[in-house]
Every structure is written in C-alpha cells, then in structure tokens.
Amino acid sequence: MNIMLVTPWRPSLTGGISTVVARLTGEFQKKGHNITIFVADRENRLRQIEALDEIPVYGMYLRSPVSSQYPLRAMVMCCIWFPITMVQLIWLAKKKQLDAVLIQYPLPAMFYFGILKRVFGGTLFITYQGNDAHDLCLWDRREQRLVRFLLEKADLVLGVSRTLLAKVESVLQGIHLRRSRQLPNGAPLDVIRAVKAGEAGSDLPPNYLLTAGHLIQRKGIDLVIAALREAKERGVVLQLVVAGDGPERENLMRQSREQGVSGQVRFLGNQSHRQVLSLMKTCLAFVLASRAEGMPLVIAEAMACGKAVIASNIDGVPEIVHDGTTGILVPAGDSGALATGLIRLCSDVAFRETLAKQGEEWACREYNWEAIARRYLGFIEECQAHR
Numbered sequence: 001m002n003i004m005l006v007t008p009w010r011p012s013l014t015g016g017i018s019t020v021v022a023r024l025t026g027e028f029q030k031k032g033h034n035i036t037i038f039v040a041d042r043e044n045r046l047r048q049i050e051a052l053d054e055i056p057v058y059g060m061y062l063r064s065p066v067s068s069q070y071p072l073r074a075m076v077m078c079c080i081w082f083p084i085t086m087v088q089l090i091w092l093a094k095k096k097q098l099d100a101v102l103i104q105y106p107l108p109a110m111f112y113f114g115i116l117k118r119v120f121g122g123t124l125f126i127t128y129q130g131n132d133a134h135d136l137c138l139w140d141r142r143e144q145r146l147v148r149f150l151l152e153k154a155d156l157v158l159g160v161s162r163t164l165l166a167k168v169e170s171v172l173q174g175i176h177l178r179r180s181r182q183l184p185n186g187a188p189l190d191v192i193r194a195v196k197a198g199e200a201g202s203d204l205p206p207n208y209l210l211t212a213g214h215l216i217q218r219k220g221i222d223l224v225i226a227a228l229r230e231a232k233e234r235g236v237v238l239q240l241v242v243a244g245d246g247p248e249r250e251n252l253m254r255q256s257r258e259q260g261v262s263g264q265v266r267f268l269g270n271q272s273h274r275q276v277l278s279l280m281k282t283c284l285a286f287v288l289a290s291r292a293e294g295m296p297l298v299i300a301e302a303m304a305c306g307k308a309v310i311a312s313n314i315d316g317v318p319e320i321v322h323d324g325t326t327g328i329l330v331p332a333g334d335s336g337a338l339a340t341g342l343i344r345l346c347s348d349v350a351f352r353e354t355l356a357k358q359g360e361e362w363a364c365r366e367y368n369w370e371a372i373a374r375r376y377l378g379f380i381e382e383c384q385a386h387r
Helices: 016-030 071-096 108-120 141-153 162-171 189-194 221-233 249-257 273-282 297-304 335-347 348-364 370-384
Strands: 002-007 034-040 049-053 053-058 100-104 125-126 156-161 180-182 209-212 238-243 265-269 286-290 308-314 328-330
Touching: 002 016, 002 071, 016 034, 016 049, 016 100, 016 273, 016 370, 034 071, 034 156, 053 071, 071 108, 071 370, 108 125, 108 141, 108 265, 125 370, 141 209, 156 370, 162 180, 189 273, 189 297, 209 221, 209 273, 221 238, 221 249, 221 335, 238 273, 249 265, 249 308, 273 297, 286 297, 286 335, 297 348, 308 335, 308 348, 335 348
Parallel strands: 002 034, 002 100, 034 053, 100 125, 125 156, 156 180, 209 238, 209 286, 238 265, 286 308, 308 328
Antiparallel strands: 049 053
16 A cells, blocks of 8 residues: 655654654565655655655645744735645656555644545545644634544544543544544564663663653643652652753752652753663653653553553543553642552562563553554554444
8 A cells, every 4th residue: 555644743853643654664664565755844845755674755835824922924824824734745646656544643734635635535534642632622613623624524533542532522522533543653573672771871860760751741740750759758768760851840859849759850951762761661660640641652661671550540641541450540749649640569579570560461462553553554444444
C-alpha cells in the first residue's frame, strides 16, 4: 500500500508525535509499504523539506479561514490560496498513488484532507493523541466546525485512549463518526533494550523516584513535591529526580524550598530520550501525577524498563496501569494518597518487584510498535473492504 502520514511537526524532532510518526514509518516499511510524510509547514509551495531514513518529508502551509486576531484577513487569504493548496495536495496524492492518509494530531487547518478524500478517494484515518482532544473545547466554534467536517469525512477516528474519543464527542455534540476505535501508541522496545542503566550520569541520589515530562501545571509535579513533604512528615525521606524543563520550573523549585524538601529534589532539565530511558532503568520507581493525559507513553516505557509505576487515575492511564497488578493508581490531585503509595513502593520490596515484573510483561506484549502498526494496517484493510 501507499500510505501518507500527516503531522503538524517534522519527524526529525525529538519526542511526542514526531516519535509516533517515525516509529510507524519504520514498521510500515518493514512490512513492504511505501510511505510519504506530510508536515503542515510554513511555505505556500509544496516541497520536500527533509527526509527520514530516505523517506521523503513534504511540507506546505495549510491556511485556515479562521483567526481570532485577523478574522477578515484569514478568510480572504484562505479563499485566495485554497485552490492552489488543493491542486498541490491532489498532485501529491496522484504522484504517490495514495491508498491511505493517516493524520496524527488533527488541527482545524487539516480540513483540506477531508476535501482531498472527497476528490481523490482513498482511506482517511484521524488519530487523537492527547492535547488535540483536551484543547478542543477551547477552540473557536468555527475551528470546531472545521474539525467536525474532517472527522465526519474520515473512515476511522482513533484515540490513544477511550477517554479522548469521549472528550471529542462531548465537545462536538451530535457528530457522526463512521467508525471509532481505541489504539494506543507503542514503546520503543528495541531502544530500551539497547540502553544501559547509568548512561545518564552517576551524580544522582540513591534509590530515587523519577518523573519526566514538560514542566507545566497539567503534569502535576507540584503534587509529587507535596507528597515528598507529607512522606517526610511521616518519617520517610524520599528522593526525586525530575527530567524535563518548562515554564513551571522556577515555581516548582520555589515550592520545594518552601516545603522543606529542596534537598530531596534534583531538577535535571531537558534530557534526550535515551537519557530518560537510562534514568528509568536506574530509578527505584516511576511516578506520573498528571491532572490530565491521553495515553502517556512514558508509563509504558517505564514499565518496559522493568520499573514499578505509580500514576494518577485519570483519562487513559487506567487502560495501562491496572491498580495493584501493573502499578498503583491514586486519585488525581491527592498528594496524601500519592505519598502513601510512594512510601509503600519504597518500603515493600516484594510488592514493588512484583509490580515491575507484571508491568514489564504487559508493556512488552501490548505496547510494541510492530503490533501497533499491524493493527493500523488491519483497520485500513477493514475500511477498504467496507467501501
């Protein structure tokens, strides 16, 4: 098959949707399929902007008719450029003889692909990853209508968790989806196996807990710091390593000082994916106290690294963390419950090792990219058979 993956970001970037696109590209190639990647770029002219392991990556600006800042200008410019943009997309679809278009992280400006399907045919998939569903309620109603149009033209709408699909349907009330399915992302098991513990450096506290991610309020790292304080009040001193950076870093550092646990928290700043995996292999356990998530792949990665996980019971997290079996779930926003769970993980060695073993088996079986790619291809064949 000839498959095109569509994304807002270049696949050469590290992490997030770029990693998803790169992994799917590799697995589809292994199975003999021809892949093209399209990025919603900044140039009006369609052009190849880079290559991913010899796979061409095309980029072009997709103009939206909606802008809160310049509404009239946006509408006029979209009307002027619309036919030119569509001609270039149709040319690319014919050149590559596309059988399927897979959009990762749908944005309003991607409505062009709903029109492309009507003109060119082929199978159209949309996959929701996290913020694309969480932020949908914040968008202008005209932007929501563009997304609704795209989704209703799709043969299949996927979500990395069932809760993401439910959020989309709750915002776009009355939307008619032809088909919808839940399909998580995979963990890079080959990379995980190649990474060794300690690669990220030796200047780390012993038996540390690890959390990783963008330092924003939604990630709940302030709750982990509060849990460290509560554990200390109960006579248990826990060490935390934070991998990542973001706008909340200064606030989190101030909070750790104010709560008397600054000596127990190490902020490492941005780390490469390989460094984060090495930190996972070295840590005692992994903690994710997010207030909202899609299906956090970082949990599957920690499990695949053979570590016990404790996480907030929100969104798609319970679909991978089965409380007491593959990890510990705590109520979102409850630092006291989080402290109790962390203390148990650190003090009950047998329980921690059991969770780690069962979590590793689960992640390696359910979240490997080969299996995820095979399910994508199966869904394409299913949609083609019902056309």
